[in-house]
Each structure stands twice: as structure tokens, then as C-alpha cells.
Amino acid sequence: MEGTKRTVFWLVLPMLLEVVALFVIPLLVLFRYSFYPFVPGQGLVTGFVLKNYSKFLFDSYYLEILVRTLWLGFLVAFFALLLGYPLALFLAKSNSRFKTVLLILVVLPLLSSAVIRTYGWMILLGTNGLVNKLLLQLGLVSAPVKFMYTLRGVVVALTEVLLPFMVLTLVPVIRNIDRSLEEAALGLGASKLRTFLTVVFPLSLPGVAAGSIFVFVLAISSFVTPSLMGGPSVRVMSSLVREQAISLLNWPFAAAVSLVLLVVVTTLVALYQRALISAGKWEVPK
């Protein structure tokens, strides 16, 4: 027994050191930093003030950024669900020969950098981009739609960037639904649509919740797409942190803003894990 304990200790030690030294301690330092006062041009000034948090919470400019970030998360989660659900349903139910290929095509974008995919959207959604040309030619709009530096453009690009996460969360949940329930409904004369609405969809709701929260969390903490597609006119929490930290060198305020974001994210992740547990997908490995 003593031998086992010692083995486990040595096996986890390197990882434990890494996590403590580069995750736990830096976060504690960040927390302390968020209470430091900021004096421009003076570097580090120690002290304890609540000003960084009150500045965020009582200024409508910053609160607007928080609200915009949450609204962005909501829109992206909604559209990702709208597009992801049919795809997941197909991938979970299909017996197609190309199923593996089709699944890999969903994963493929995940293996490429978000920078590249956002760049692709910048080309597609420009004023003279392919999307606007198509919309004009089809007569759907009379003037080019402005996507660059608008929330609309960020939503389109970010939905695409995060869609695979939604699909990959939904597929196992839908696949785990007992087929005999569906067959029973069909056998008893329910139409395909009715079977879906009254049997499959309700049983997949925990997966819908898990996928939506997951995408929401990734959307509100995403940095690349809002920064490039949105620019300074669509400020979100993460780009605010960068602006304060890198351009304005106000590290204490950047620390406070990032911790506000962290609190929102942590709360949602707790909800996400509860949704996954009730979906029966996420179990603590035994």
C-alpha cells in the first residue's frame, strides 16, 4: 500500500507542479493584482483598492461591453444549435457509408486555427465579398450588407467557428437515445415528425442544454474572431482585457475585467457539467 502511494506521488508530481506553478499561483497573483491601484506611468503600485471593480460595475460603457458579450454568446449559441442540431441528428442516425468522412469533415475545421477561419470570413463577408455579391445578384438586398466591424459579422463567423463543438456534444447524446422508444412510437402510428417532436427531441434536451452552454461559454471567452471581425467597434470582454493590458498597460483593471469574465464562465461551466451528467454522457472515470 505504501508502495502504491509512492508510485502515484511520483507519477502525478510533474503535472501537479506544472498546474500549481503555471495555473494556480498565477491566478492567485492575478486576483491580488485586481485590487492594486493604477497610477499611469508609475509601474507597479501596491495597495488595496476596490476601484477596479467599481469602475467596471458603475460605468455604463463597461457594463455595455459585458451585456454585448453575453448577447453575442446567446446569439451564437442559438444559431449554432439551429444549424448543429440537424447535422447531429443526421450523423447520429445515419447508416451512410460516408458517415466517418462526414464526421471528420465536422472535426477538420477544429484542427485549423481560428485565425485562419476568421480570415476566411473576412474575405467572404467584405463589402465586395462573395456573400454580398451573391445577395445582390439574387436581389435579396439592394445595397451591400455591412458585416465587417459589426456584431452581425462576428455572429456569423463565430457561429461557424464554434459549430463543431455543438455537433460533437449532441451526437453522442442523440445516439444514446433508446431506439426502441422511437420504433414503438412509429409502430403505434405516429408520423416521423410527431415521433421526433414527442420522443427524440425531448430526450435530447439535456444534450441541447449542454451544447448550448458549452458554445455560449466558448463564445463569451473567444478572442480572435471578435477582435478581427469586430475590431474596436464591437468591443467584448476579452478584447477589452487586451486593450487595457497591452495598449493602456492598466494591468490592475485588466485583471479585474478578466476576473468578472471568469466568474460568469465558472458559473456556466458548473451548469454545463450538471447538464452533461443528466445527459448521461459525462461520468467521472472509474
Next chain:
Amino acid sequence: MTRYRKPLTSLVGACTTSLVLLAIYLFLLAPLLVVVLMAFNTSSYMVFPPEGFTLKWFVAFFRDSMFVEALRTSAVLGVTSAAVATVIGVPAALALVRYRFRGREFLNSLFLAPILFPGVVLAIALLVYYSRLKILGSFIGLVLAHVLVIVPYVIRTVSANLYGVDEALEEASLNLGAGRWRTFFEITLPLIRSGMVSGAIFAFIMSFDELVIALFLSGARMTTLPVRIFNFLEYNSDPTIAAISTVLLCVTLLVSVFVPPRYLGF
């Protein structure tokens, strides 16, 4: 009546389904396709269909010493971080899967936590911390930061592999008198090789593509390729970037070919 109507409605249904799926796939893959098309297109604007085939944007990329230097940095950083992550991650996965001990579940969630952690929060935390330790802008600092966010991928794939390996094989080896080390190197390691290789490849890809942490931590002296592209894109756009992105994409695709589909996921 319904007997006659059914084939038609199901045909219409099948067509609608295919069209909807096609549209979703098009949406999902359009940005990558357009970048690759742009990289080989003679015109410096995005025109569709492409005007002509050229490699001039690739030549422009390889002539630009800043971008080539960034590519080199990213490759070295990715390989180093993936190697360190594998060396740290495999023993951790072994302990979490093969042993029962107090605090195991806690360690499991602690080790996987960096995956769901907002990158920008980690980036600012490390920026503040590194500036205190005076290692801001150093290569080793960037390696350690990347290791933190990529080890979870190694732990996950290796764990998945370990669960599929029969423990009895290891027990037999121990019972026959082989020591723990010998059992590990001669029995366990060969059995989890595919999980280890996949984990290391994932780790490399994640480090190679990582932007936010590198953006906060790398200085003017040392920049990774994603950071260089990001900085460039904030103010300009040029098909050279499409060529670079295509190179980046090819590197990622080439290495991910070696990952068995069952380990693909997130």
C-alpha cells in the same frame, strides 16, 4: 391512397434533407476553402471563379524573413511543448486510470481544467506573473504556458487508450517477476503507443495554432506565426496571408492524418 403518396413525399423529404445538410457543410467549410482558393489566385482581390493559378503569394511568403522566422518559432515551440506535455501527461494519465487513491477525482478535474478556461484570463494572469518573475518574452516561459493548455489533450487520449487495454497483461508481467519499470517499458508503453502518438500530435496542433497566450507573452524579439498573422490582419489584408494560412493548414492536416478517427474529438 397513402400507399401511393408515400414514395413521393419521402423522395421530397430526402432531397430537402440533403440540401439542408449540404448548406450546413458549405457554411462550415466555406472559410477554409476560400482561403485556399485565394492563395492560388492571381488577383489580389477575392474573385469568384478564380482568375488564374499562381504560386506568387507562396514565393512572397518565403521571401518575407519575418514570416519565415515566425514559422520556425511556431514549429520549434510546438515540438518542444508537445514533447514536454507527453512526458508529463503520460505518467499522470497512468496514475489517474490505473490507481485508486484519495483526491483522484479532484486531480482529474484540476488537470483537465485548462481546456475550458478562458484563454484571455490565463494570458493576463501569466503576463502579470511572468513580468514579476522577469521571464516575460522568454522561450521557456512560452513553452511552459503552452504545456499547461495542451497536456489535457495528452491525458485524455492516453486515458482513453488505457481504459481499452486489459490490465491483466500488466499484472501477468508483474507476477512473472518483471519489475514496475520493465513492465511499463515492455508491456504498457507498446500498448498505449497509438494513444500517446495521437495525444502528442493533438498537443502539437494546439500549440502550433494557439494565439491568445502567445499574443500576451511573446515580445518583439520572438513571435509565433498565428500572432504574426493576427497582427498583420488587424490592419491589412493581402493574399500572402492566404498563402501562409494554407501552409499552416497543410502542416496541421499532414500531422493529423496520423491520428486514428476514434481519437478525433475535442
